[in-house]
Amino acid sequence: MKIVYIFLWHFCVPLSIYSQNLTVIDEKSNRPLEEVVIVSDNPSAIVSTNSKGRVDVSFFTDSAFIEIMAMG
Numbered sequence: 001m002k003i004v005y006i007f008l009w010h011f012c013v014p015l016s017i018y019s020q021n022l023t024v025i026d027e028k029s030n031r032p033l034e035e036v037v038i039v040s041d042n043p044s045a046i047v048s049t050n051s052k053g054r055v056d057v058s059f060f061t062d063s064a065f066i067e068i069m070a071m072g
Contacts, residue, residue, distance in 0.1 A: 020058045024049050024068070036070045 024033045032053025039046050040063040049055045060066050 022055050022057045024053045033070055039067045
């Protein structure tokens with residue numbers, strides 16, 4: 001039974017905690033920017049930053065080009 005737990009810990013846990021995060025901040029104030037949209041055509045994906053300016057960009061791993069857009 002101990003071997004099963006070691007196997008699960010070694011192979012399954014790293015998969016569940018793997019992510020790529022991006023924090024978008026204002027150049028002048030260094031404050032996080034909320035509701036910034038990040039878009040990719042291939043593969044098709046659209047995400048936006050949260051209230052802390054953070055977004056998970058693991059959806060874009062196979063993208064050659066992403067576009068970051070902010071209003072204001």
